[in-house]
Amino acid sequence: MTARIIDGKAFAAGLRARLAARVPSFVEKTGRAPGLAVVLVGEDPASQVYVRSKHKATVEAGMQSFEHRLPAETSQQALLDLVAALNADDSVDGILVQLPLPPHIDDKAVLAAIDPAKDVDGFHVVNAGRLAVGEEALVPCTPLGSLMLLQDALGDLSGLHAVVIGRSNIVGKPMAQLLLQQSCTVTIAHSRTKDLPGIVRLADIVVAAVGRAEMVRGDWIKPGATVIDVGINRVPGAEPGKTKLVGDCAYDECAAVAGAITPVPGGVGPMTIACLLRNTLVAAHRRAGLSDPEGL
DSSP states (O other): OOOEEOOHHHHHHHHHHHHHHHHHHHHHHHSSOOEEEEEEESOOHHHHHHHHHHHHHHHHTTOEEEEEEEOTTOOHHHHHHHHHHHHHOTTOOEEEEOSSOOTTSOHHHHHHHSOGGGOTTOOSHHHHHHHHTTOSOOOOHHHHHHHHHHHHHHSOOTTOEEEEEOOOTTTHHHHHHHHHHTTOEEEEEOTTOTTHHHHHTTOSEEEEOSOOTTOBOGGGSOTTOEEEEOOOEEEEOSSTTOEEEEOSBOHHHHHTTOSEEOOSSSSSHHHHHHHHHHHHHHHHHHHTTOOOOTTO
């Protein structure tokens, strides 16, 4: 048996197309396009690539893209002042401060300063709290995208046992909350979990978000389980000096046992930017007093 590949790239392209199709209606009702502001502090190469990708995808969806690139030596107060200005700017519906920030800036203080209604990353404690109690919230993009892929692959998730490996505020915890809302039985596992392979073997759904290359082995997977690999790890490639991207799962081993699996790259990754645009459009509708766009 070889697992069905869950094509995140294709699903994300479809989601972005549906988003773009709904933007003109918002423009017609409000007289403006939804706006996403992205703030990049410093010269981190990976962050620069992400920001370029976000800008391109935002413009392609018919939304306004506001980029703010600040030098690495920018003070925390200057960054907080910019966030305050973006909070007050009615043309901005979503604010994303690209992490990581330089060491002298407290990222928690910066994220806490973002208006929760514009927190399209879903990291603000207000949005985390709303998600935890089942209220309307802006949800972190990676777990939201992972849930969409699961629902597309499996349909109704009710009653399934999901094991989430990883307990970060960005993926693990919100992923568990989203799965609970879908009436899954949810286990959160992590590096201190006793008999982690044994716990994972019980799962109908495995979400690997631990940040360790190929940690989850094929013999951990229950035959027919659905595997969502959130990990993106750069490891040495076949040729000297070359690298390659791998997930948190040993792909070939897991694909030989699982019913369906996301590849790395091309699985969860493309969903993150698509869900960022989705959150921006949803935030724009809510701020304008409109009901959420359908089918997203």
